[in-house]
Each structure stands twice: as structure tokens, then as C-alpha cells.
Amino acid sequence: MNYLPNILFAIALVIGIGYFVRNVQKLIRNIKLGKDVDVSDNKSQRLKNMINIALGQSKMVRRPVAGFLHVIVYVGFIIINIEVLEIIIDGLFGTHRVFSGIGSLYGVLIGSFEILAVLVLVSVIIFWVRRNIIKLKRFWNSEMTSWPKNDANYILYFEMVLMSLFLIMNATDASFQAMDSGNFISQYIAPWFSGLSENSLHLVERTAWWIHILGILVFLNYLYFSKHLHILLAFPNTYYASVKPKGQLDNLESVTKEVMLMMDPNADPFAAPEEADTDEAPEKFGASDVTDLNWTQLLSAYTCTECGRCTSSCPANLTGKKLSPRKIMMDTRDRLEEVGKNIDANKGEYKDDGKQLLGDYITKEELWACTTCNACVEECPVSISPLSIIMDMRRYLVMEESAAPTELNNMMTNIENNGAPWPYNQMDRLNWKDE
Amino acid sequence: MTVKTMAEYMAEGKQPEILFWVGSAGSYDDRAKKITKAFVKLLNAANIDFAVLGTEESCTGDAAKRAGNEFLFQMQAVTNIEILNAYEVKKIVTACPHSFNTLKNEYPSLGGNYEVLHHTQFLQQLIKEGKLKITNNSFKGKRITFHDPCYLGRANEVYEAPRELLKELGVELVEMKRNKRTALCCGAGGAQMFKEPEKGDKDVNVLRTEDALQTNPEVIATGCPYCNTMMTDGVKFKEKEADVQVLDVAELLASNQDL
Numbered sequence: 001m002n003y004l005p006n007i008l009f010a011i012a013l014v015i016g017i018g019y020f021v022r023n024v025q026k027l028i029r030n031i032k033l034g035k036d037v038d039v040s041d042n043k044s045q046r047l048k049n050m051i052n053i054a055l056g057q058s059k060m061v062r063r064p065v066a067g068f069l070h071v072i073v074y075v076g077f078i079i080i081n082i083e084v085l086e087i088i089i090d091g092l093f094g095t096h097r098v099f100s101g102i103g104s105l106y107g108v109l110i111g112s113f114e115i116l117a118v119l120v121l122v123s124v125i126i127f128w129v130r131r132n133i134i135k136l137k138r139f140w141n142s143e144m145t146s147w148p149k150n151d152a153n154y155i156l157y158f159e160m161v162l163m164s165l166f167l168i169m170n171a172t173d174a175s176f177q178a179m180d181s182g183n184f185i186s187q188y189i190a191p192w193f194s195g196l197s198e199n200s201l202h203l204v205e206r207t208a209w210w211i212h213i214l215g216i217l218v219f220l221n222y223l224y225f226s227k228h229l230h231i232l233l234a235f236p237n238t239y240y241a242s243v244k245p246k247g248q249l250d251n252l253e254s255v256t257k258e259v260m261l262m263m264d265p266n267a268d269p270f271a272a273p274e275e276a277d278t279d280e281a282p283e284k285f286g287a288s289d290v291t292d293l294n295w296t297q298l299l300s301a302y303t304c305t306e307c308g309r310c311t312s313s314c315p316a317n318l319t320g321k322k323l324s325p326r327k328i329m330m331d332t333r334d335r336l337e338e339v340g341k342n343i344d345a346n347k348g349e350y351k352d353d354g355k356q357l358l359g360d361y362i363t364k365e366e367l368w369a370c371t372t373c374n375a376c377v378e379e380c381p382v383s384i385s386p387l388s389i390i391m392d393m394r395r396y397l398v399m400e401e402s403a404a405p406t407e408l409n410n411m412m413t414n415i416e417n418n419g420a421p422w423p424y425n426q427m428d429r430l431n432w433k434d435e
Numbered sequence: 436m437t438v439k440t441m442a443e444y445m446a447e448g449k450q451p452e453i454l455f456w457v458g459s460a461g462s463y464d465d466r467a468k469k470i471t472k473a474f475v476k477l478l479n480a481a482n483i484d485f486a487v488l489g490t491e492e493s494c495t496g497d498a499a500k501r502a503g504n505e506f507l508f509q510m511q512a513v514t515n516i517e518i519l520n521a522y523e524v525k526k527i528v529t530a531c532p533h534s535f536n537t538l539k540n541e542y543p544s545l546g547g548n549y550e551v552l553h554h555t556q557f558l559q560q561l562i563k564e565g566k567l568k569i570t571n572n573s574f575k576g577k578r579i580t581f582h583d584p585c586y587l588g589r590a591n592e593v594y595e596a597p598r599e600l601l602k603e604l605g606v607e608l609v610e611m612k613r614n615k616r617t618a619l620c621c622g623a624g625g626a627q628m629f630k631e632p633e634k635g636d637k638d639v640n641v642l643r644t645e646d647a648l649q650t651n652p653e654v655i656a657t658g659c660p661y662c663n664t665m666m667t668d669g670v671k672f673k674e675k676e677a678d679v680q681v682l683d684v685a686e687l688l689a690s691n692q693d694l
Contacts, residue, residue, distance in 0.1 A: 247590025248540035251512075252505045256545065259509040263517075286503065315620040315643075320636030369633040372501050372625030373585040378616050394503030408502045411629035415507060419493030420459040421629055429457075430489040432468040433438045 009091035009213075016217030023224035027302060030340040034295030042243045049383065050239040059381040063309070066130075069123040073159070076120035077231070080113050080166065087213050097176060107181030114170060114185040121163040128156045138308030141317075143327040148227070148306055155228050158219050162212060169208035172201050230305035234382040237303040240296045241383035246374045249391060254283045286395025289356040290336045293392060300384040301332035310376035310386055316369040323369035325376035325386035331361035332389060358393055367393050368405060436472065437479055440489040441522045451486040453557070454519070456529035456538065459494045460660035466667065467660035473689035474530050474554050481566040485528070491518050497533040500541070502626035509545065512537075516547035530554040530685060532586035532659045533624075539591070553587055555597040555658050555684050562603055567688075574687055575605040580652040581684075582611070582643065582666060583618035584659035592616075597658045597684045604687060609650040619643045621657075621665035628661050644669025648679065655681045 039046075052058045057074060061067030086099045100106045131139045131152060139152070170176055171189035183190070193201055223229050242248075261267050287293050290301075310325035311317050317324050335357045343350050358364075370390045377385045397403045404412070411421045419426045444451050455478065461471040478485050496511030519527075527549045529535050539551035552560075561567040579601060587593045594615045601608050613619045622632070622639025632638055644666055647655045655666050660683075667681045 245536075245540050245591050247536040247586050249500060251509065251541060251544050255505045255509050259506065259513055262510070263513050285505065313617065313619075315622060315639045316633070316635070318619070319632075319639050319642055321633045323633075365633055368630070369635075370625050371585070371620045371622060371627050371639065373620035374589040375585075375617075375620065378589050391501070391503070394501075395505055396503075398503035399506060404502055404504070405630050407630040408626055411626065412499055412502065412504050412507055415494045415496070415499050415511065419511075420463055421494060421498050422459070422463055424463045426493065427490050429462045429492055430438070430440070430487065432457075432462060432471055433436055435468065 003094070006092060006094050012214060012217060013088065013091070016214075016220060020220050020224070023221065026340060026344075027224060027229075029343075030336050031295050031298045031302065033291050033336070033339065034293050034298040035291075037294040037296055039240050039296060045243050046239045049241065049243070050235055053381070053383055054234040054238040057381075059379075059383075062381075066307075069126055072116075072119050072123045073127075076116040076123075079116055080120075082109065083113050083166070084213070084216060087209070091213060097173075100176075100179070104181065107179070110170065110176075110182035111184040114167065114182070117163045117166050118185055121160060124156050124159045124163070128153065128160075131156075138312040141308060141311055141324055141326070143324055143330055144306070144308070148330065151226050151228075152306070154222075155226065158215070158222070162215050162219070165208045165212040165215065169205060169212055172196075172205035172208060174198065174201060174205075227304065227306045230303050230382060233299065233303035237296075237300050238383045240299065242385060242388075246377055249388075252285065252395070254285065284396070285399035286397070287389070287392035288358040288396045288400070290332060290339055292396070293332070293389060297385075297389055297392075298332070298336055300382075301329050301336060303382055304329040304333065304384055305382070306330060307381065309379040309381065310384075313375040313379045315371055315373060315375065321366075321369040322363065323366040325390075328362060328366070328386040328389055329384060332357060335361050358396065362393065364397065364403065367397065370394075436475055438475055439486050440491070441486045441524075442489070442491070444486050445522065449484075450523065452484040453486075453526045453528050454522075454524045455485045455487050456495075456527050456531075456534050457487055457492060458529060458531035458534040458660070460664075461530055462492070464660060464664070466663060470530055470660055470663065470683040470685055473683065474685040476689045477558060477561075477567060477685060481561045483561070483566070488518065488522075495534045495537040497537045498626045498629060500537070501624070502629075508541075512542055512545050512547070516542060516545055519547055519549065524549055526550045526552070528552045528554055528557045530658070530660070530683070532584040532590070533661065536586040536590050553591075553593055553596065553658065555587075555600055556593060558685065558688060559596045559599050562600070569603055569688070572604055573690065574654070577606050577653045578609055578651060579606040579654045579656050579687075580609050580611055580647050580650045581614075582621065582647060582655055582657040582662055583615055584657060584662045585618070585620050585624050587658055588618055589616055597656070600684050600688060601656060606654075606687075609652060611646045611650055613646055619646055621659075621662040621669075623661035623665045628664075638669075638672075640665035640669040641672050644673055648673060648675060652679060654687070655679060656684050656687060657681065658684050 057067070057071055060070050086097065089098045090096060130136050167186055167189055170183060170186035172193050177183055177187065177190050193204060196204065223232065284292055290298060304326070306326055308326050314323065314325050338355070339350060342353055367390055370387065372387060374387060377387050414421050414423050418424055441454065457471055460467040493515055494511055495515065496508035499511065500508035527538055529538065532553060535551055535553045538547070538549065558567065581597055581601060583594065598608060619642065620639060621643050647666065655670070657663055657666060663681055663683060670676050670679050670681055
């Protein structure tokens with residue numbers, strides 16, 4: 001018996017999965033470059049969010065057309081992957097359609113896969129048309145050139161090819177067609193190959209089978225480099241996303257310590273800092289680079305699939321300002337990748353490259369254009385908060401660099417001196433009563 | 436107009452039912468002061484025991500926090516909390532969604548725990564309990580659209596209270612295309628109120644005013660002093676001030692009370 005195909009298959013599988021695992025490890029390493037944050041609270045609410053938003057796609061369908069098509073592709077992807085299990089067993093053990101032994105249920109399963117494959121194919125083509133022919137505005141913003149634009153199309157081509165191969169594989173499988181059960185769609189494709197000899201037909205079937213499974217392995221490894229990572233990370237991201245009201249910003253604990261000390265009448269203003277503190281560099285306020293962000297923010301940068309719903313609802317972006325919440329997420333991921341590669345190249349240690357997220361990727365102009373209205377957060381189908389990153393960077397600008405716009409400095413001086421953002425006397429605060 | 440301070444209540448050895456947090460805009464801004472007074476009229480009409488902090492009130496720190504100045508925010512918060520706790524305040528009502536959000540969500544972890552209501556929520560309760568009655572309703576049947584303040588709507592998911600009040604008035608409530616959770620910001624939040632906008636091709640308040648004008652309203656109602664300013668400016672920019680009024684929900688209610 002010839003074991004060569006089995007061995008080749010096993011090797012492809014090991015390489016494909018091995019490389020993927022390596023990249024997942026790198027992904028986790030990079031995410032852990034972020035600061036620690038306690039997300040151990042509200043477990044049941046978090047689970048509910050994950051089930052509703054990621055598994056149940058509840059926010060996707062708020063835009064009905066894209067949402068409906070996405071649900072088809074999503075359901076198709078999950079269900080058709082049952083077939084991959086059979087392909088792997090067949091490939092490893094040299095069997096052919098090992099599950100066909102289960103009888104009529106097999107026909108039902110494969111039949112439903114075939115129907116889903118066609119639906120996915122149609123949906124993906126519509127997606128492609130929306131992007132490339134109708135040119136929906138959110139797919140053509142300034143950050144959607146070169147790689148981001150190509151990446152989106154590559155994913156669609158991958159899916160088109162994989163679905164077609166699945167159908168061709170079934171159509172050219174003489175024994176499967178002979179079973180005449182579950183070939184709902186492929187029976188109509190089979191006649192296209194009717195002129196072929198039995199051998200050539202078998203060759204086409206084997207080729208489709210091999211390219212299909214190799215394609216899946218390649219696609220798996222493509223994920224790490226693509227916005228398509230959302231198919232995995234949407235789940236942890238919706239779980240770890242904030243469960244607080246959207247209006248609530250965190251109160252910086254490092255600041256609270258300082259403020260409490262300042263307000264404490266018993267504190268000795270001339271006291272030398274305690275011994276233990278002197279070794280530690282004082283904590284930086286806010287974020288100027290990805291390592292100043294917390295790990296859930298970094299996770300969300302990898303989760304972003306660049307759909308642009310955030311940007312298409314952002315008041316700043318809608319009125320022609322430079323700010324695009326999607327770009328904030330894309331920049332964060334790009335910079336994080338850069339830092340990760342730097343660490344890889346320098347034997348596990350980051351060597352200063354003179355760059356940072358602030359300035360080299362995200363400009364002040366973008367940050368100051370935000371109205372903190374939460375439209376982007378509300379829109380995101382996988383619970384990303386671009387706002388939290390914007391806020392952390394503003395904090396750095398103001399508290400570390402004193403680099404707020406002049407008018408804001410005036411406003412803050414007024415609050416400090418008069419307890420109001422305008423230069424009015426605090427003693428006049430109740431004057432309205434008698435006016 | 437009867438407005439007592441917490442200090443006066445304390446001197447009498449009494450505790451008011453609620454603290455009305457006026458906020459900086461409500462205290463100093465000429466337009467917002469009218470909203471403050473309208474709300475006070477309603478509170479008086481409903482015989483509510485309320486107090487203000489008066490000169491002891493200070494900015495909540497919302498704008499400072501969102502500008503990125505966490506120090507200043509926490510200084511303001513801790514100072515305000517000290518006063519609120521000294522007066523043993525339990526329940527706060529405010530006509531400013533920014534104060535509402537900050538007091539409700541950001542003060543607790545700094546030691547300030549209160550029940551905080553937006554004035555539209557409180558007014559809705561008063562009407563439900565029969566303490567406040569709608570009489571002489573001149574807005575009945577008028578076409579009114581409601582602009583959701585971000586810090587009331589998306590930030591805290593209060594969408595219905597202001598709309599319920601408008602329904603009580605029997606107005607013809609027309610929704611903008613972008614409403615409730617998809618409502619467009621007026622452009623003032625995140626400390627934008629206090630600075631010039633970045634370069635762009637339009638101001639946010641103009642875009643939002645266009646949303647509102649598309650509904651052909653007689654009144655643009657809102658529930659935030661900053662939204663009020665932005666929408667008023669937007670209406671002026673569109674030269675529609677002769678046809679369209681911008682009013683707070685409290686003003687709509689108060690103008691019907693013969694107060």
C-alpha cells in the first residue's frame with residue numbers, strides 16, 4: 001500500500017498547525033506587553049456579552065444587510081468546518097469519506113454543507129461588490145489603502161476559492177455522486193465534468209480535495225497577519241470588554257494616591273519619599289506607546305476587523321476631521337507588531353527604536369478632535385473601545401507633556417481657580433436665583 | 436423664587452429630599468440659567484424639598500477629565516465629595532448630563548456614593564406620582580424632535596425619560612434619522628465646548644442641526660445645557676431661528692405651568 005499521501009498530509013498538517021500555534025504564542029506575547037488590568041469581575045455578565053455579541057452576532061445585525069450576509073458566512077464557516085474533521089481523518093488514515101458510514105444522516109449533513117457553501121459564496125460575492133463596485137464609503141477612507149484594502153479582498157477570494165473547491169470536490173467524487181444523497185448542489189455541477197475519463201475525474205477530485213485542505217491550512221496561518229483574526233478574537237474581546245456604563249471612564253489609581261496625599265491635612269509636605277519608592281520609576285500617566293496601554297486594549301487592536309462602522313458614525317470623521325476611530329485601532333496594532341518584531345530581532349528584549357504610538361502613528365490633531373460621544377464604542381460589533389485609547393493618550397499629552405490646546409489650558413486654569421470652566425467668581429454661583 | 440442651600444437646611448436641622456446639582460453651565464451660562472430656573476419652578480410647583488450647594492458647589496471635573504487632566508478631575512471630585520458627604524447627601528438630581536454621568540459613575544470609586552438622577556428622570560417620576568400636573572399645554576400638537584445628549588443616551592442608556600415627558604405634553608414627537616443609540620453628538624462633549632474644533636469641512640453642531648431640521652420641527656428639544664448651546668448656534672448658522680426654537684425639556688414643561 002502506498003502511504004506517501006498519508007505521510008505528506010501529516011507533514012502538511014503538522015507544519016500548518018505548528019506554524020499557527022507559533023504565531024498564536026507570538027500574539028499572546030504581544031498582547032501581554034500591555035499593562036495588567038483586573039477583569040475578573042462580573043463573570044456572568046461577561047459571559048452573557050460574549051454569547052450575545054460574539055456567538056449571537058447581536059450587534060452585527062443592527063445593520064441588516066451586512067449583518068444578514070455576515071451571519072450566513074459565519075454560520076457557514078462554523079458548520080462547514082465539521083467537514084474538515086472528516087477530511088483530516090481521511091487524509092491521515094487513507095480512508096475515503098469516513099463518516100459516510102453513518103448512513104442517511106451523512107447525506108443530510110453534506111447536503112446542508114453544500115447549500116451553505118453556495119450561500120456563503122453568494123454572500124462573499126456581494127461583500128466583494130459592496131467593497132469594490134458599490135464602493136461603500138467606509139471601505140474607502142484614507143486608512144483603507146494598500147494592505148488593509150488588499151487584505152479585505154484576499155479574505156473574500158480565499159473564501160470564494162475554498163467554497164468552490166468544496167463543491168467541485170463533491171461534484172467530481174464519482175462514488176459520492178453514485179450515493180446520490182446529499183449532493184443537493186454538486187449534482188448540478190457534476191455534468192460540467194461529464195466529458196472526463198474516470199481517471200481524469202479522480203485526478204480533479206483529488207486535486208480539489210488537496211487544494212481545499214491546504215488552502216484551509218494556509219488561511220489558518222494567514223489569520224495572524226490579517227484583520228481576519230476577529231473570527232477568533234471576537235470571543236475573548238467581547239468577554240473582556242468593559243461592563244461599565246459607556247460614559248464611565250476609569251479613575252487613574254496612581255493619581256488617586258497623589259490626590260489623597262495632597263488632601264490629607266496630616267501629611268507632612270516636607271517628608272522625604274519612602275526608601276522603597278526611590279528604586280521604582282514613578283508611573284507614567286496616560287499612554288504614549290502601546291506598552292502603556294492595558295492588555296485588553298491591545299487585544300482589541302488585534303480583534304479589529306476594520307469594518308469601519310465606528311468611523312462611519314464618528315461625528316469628527318463625518319465632518320471632515322482627521323480622526324478615524326478605526327485608524328486608532330489599526331495604528332495600535334501596527335505599532336504593537338513593530339514592537340513585537342523589534343523584540344524578536346533583539347533576542348527577546350525591546351531595543352528603543354526612537355518611535356512611539358503617539359506622533360509616529362497617531363497625531364495630536366486626531367486625538368483632540370474626539371468628542372468622547374461613544375458612537376464608535378456603541379457601533380463596534382465586537383465591543384472595541386477606540387475611545388479608551390484616545391483618552392489614555394490625551395492623559396499623556398496633558399499630564400506628562402502639558403501639551404493641551406491653549407483654550408483647554410485656560411478652561412482647566414479656570415476650574416482650578418474658580419471651580420468652573422469659565423472665569424467667573426465662585427461666590428457668584430448662586431446669583432441666578434435673584435436674576 | 437424659593438431656592439434654599441444645604442447650609443440653610445442644616446442650620447434648620449433639616450435634610451432636603453434631594454440635592455439639585457446646578458452645575459457650572461446652569462450657574463453661569465445665561466442660556467443655561469433659564470433651564471435651571473425652569474427646573475426650579477417645576478420643583479416648587481411639585482412641592483419638593485430641595486436644596487442647592489450654592490457657592491459650595493464646584494465643577495464636577497468632567498471637562499477636565501475628558502481633556503486628559505485626571506489630576507484636576509480628581510481634585511475637584513474629592514473636594515465635592517467631601518462637601519456632599521459632610522451634608523450626608525443621598526440623592527442628587529441634575530439638569531446636566533455631564534454632571535449626571537460624572538457624579539453617578541465616576542465619583543463612587545473616590546468615595547462619593549449617591550443616587551443620581553437626570554432631571555428628566557426625576558420629572559417623569561413626579562408626573563407618574565401625580566405630584567406634577569400638566570396644565571395649559573401650549574405645545575400640544577406641535578412638531579418637536581428630541582436630540583439625545585451623548586452623556587444621557589449612549590453613556591447611560593437613558594432614552595425614554597425625556598421622550599415620555601414630551602408625550603405627556605401631547606406633542607407630535609418626530610425622530611431624527613440618527614436617534615437614541617445612533618444619535619449624533621452635538622459637538623460639545625469631551626471638552627470640545629471649550630476649544631475651537633480641529634480642521635474639517637463642517638462643524639459637528641451644524642451637521643446635527645441639519646439632522647434636526649430635516650424633521651421640520653417647531654422645537655428642537657434637548658436635555659443638556661451644552662447641547663442646547665450647540666443646537667442654538669446651529670439653528671442660527673442655518674438662519675432658522677425665526678422658525679425653530681431650541682428648548683430644554685424642563686422649559687417645555689415649565690412654560691405650561693403658569694409659573
